[in-house]
Amino acid sequence: MYTQAMDTMGKDREDAPKPVRSAEEAAHQQEFDARIDAGEFIEAKDWMPENYRRTLVRQISQHAHSEIVGMLPEGNWISRAPTLKRKAILLAKVQDEAGHGLYLYAAAETLGTSRDQLYEALHSGKAKYSSIFNYPTLTWADMGVIGWLVDGAAIMNQVPLCRCSYAPYARAMVRICREESFHQRQGFEALLTMMSHGSEAQKAMVQDAVDRWWWPSLMMFGPPDADSPNSEQSMRWGIKRISNDDLRQKFVDATVEQSKLLGVTMPDRELRWNEERQSYDFGVIDWKEFWQVVGGDGPCNRERLAARVKAWDEGAWVRDAAMAHASKQTYQEAA
Numbered sequence: 001m002y003t004q005a006m007d008t009m010g011k012d013r014e015d016a017p018k019p020v021r022s023a024e025e026a027a028h029q030q031e032f033d034a035r036i037d038a039g040e041f042i043e044a045k046d047w048m049p050e051n052y053r054r055t056l057v058r059q060i061s062q063h064a065h066s067e068i069v070g071m072l073p074e075g076n077w078i079s080r081a082p083t084l085k086r087k088a089i090l091l092a093k094v095q096d097e098a099g100h101g102l103y104l105y106a107a108a109e110t111l112g113t114s115r116d117q118l119y120e121a122l123h124s125g126k127a128k129y130s131s132i133f134n135y136p137t138l139t140w141a142d143m144g145v146i147g148w149l150v151d152g153a154a155i156m157n158q159v160p161l162c163r164c165s166y167a168p169y170a171r172a173m174v175r176i177c178r179e180e181s182f183h184q185r186q187g188f189e190a191l192l193t194m195m196s197h198g199s200e201a202q203k204a205m206v207q208d209a210v211d212r213w214w215w216p217s218l219m220m221f222g223p224p225d226a227d228s229p230n231s232e233q234s235m236r237w238g239i240k241r242i243s244n245d246d247l248r249q250k251f252v253d254a255t256v257e258q259s260k261l262l263g264v265t266m267p268d269r270e271l272r273w274n275e276e277r278q279s280y281d282f283g284v285i286d287w288k289e290f291w292q293v294v295g296g297d298g299p300c301n302r303e304r305l306a307a308r309v310k311a312w313d314e315g316a317w318v319r320d321a322a323m324a325h326a327s328k329q330t331y332q333e334a335a
């Protein structure tokens, strides 16, 4: 259950006092609403309500932070990949994630926030990032399962974001989704190789990874619709196109079929095909665990944040050198 205490970003919600608006602002609002209703895209230079802007900064920056923190669990295995081919693939994937983070920070900046403010919110622990990256990567099979399930969940959630009403975010998502689809496939292919040609120990390693990542992957879609404070407004604004529960269900239906091809079982005794709904029923998600992880108390939250802060501190000389170089160039151009 969502509580105000979990709201670490402290943004205004529906219950915040409504400011008195000028006639000009009311006209802008009316025009904006009409454009949203007509399915038009909003560009950075267009008028937009402050809450729409804030909601976007919140979601896009959380998304950017997730990409950057998401490099850590996989980066952990680059030096231990079993073959040169797997190492090259993993390296490329982690680099893609850095690129996704940068596209998204750039999209957030179009809304009038600065990169430094966004980093500060991450490093001080104020900003959220996806719960999934607070779980440890214990074996090589985790790399395959992250590709298959975590990137699979990411695609399910992110394809509708290509139609998000805020155009700079939608454009960034189009590029990101193309790369995510390669990420998902390489994960599935790595697992298929282990399951079809691997030893019994390797097959058991894959099953163990599926057992550990299945439930946290389902949590990636966010709380149930009934407990999601942002969904209703975000859907009305065309920021979110499909609800948390509907996306989660689509993900379960797709991945359970894929698990049969792999020869693994999902760790859920209540998972069964529902003929009437033409969909899978699944067990109850441990939302207490979810909120604990989101609240900063998951298995790796402290480690992840410490790694990002360390990288930021140790990179200070690079930023200083880049600034000194840029100001020297500006000085020379002006002279």
Ligand code: BYC
Pocket: 002, 006, 007, 008, 009, 010, 058, 059, 062, 063, 064, 066, 067, 070, 071, 097, 128, 129, 130, 131, 132, 150, 151, 153, 154, 157, 158, 219, 220, 221, 222, 223, 227, 228, 229, 230, 231, 234, 240, 244, 294
């Ligand atoms: N983890 O009202 P709700 C990737 C928060 S990157 C943590 O439903 P909303 C990848 C939520 O922020 C994957 N927090 O919120 C990278 C809200 O708190 P605030 C990241 C979560 O925004 C590298 C509160 O709970 N993807 O795939 O309408 C390698 C209530 O939730 C989570 C994105 O960021 C969570 N799982 O919906 C591999 C996609 N879920 O902000 C892979 C873009 C919820 O009110 N984001 N919360 O304090 C979204 O689509 C939406 O923001 C969400 C949540 C569906 C995640």
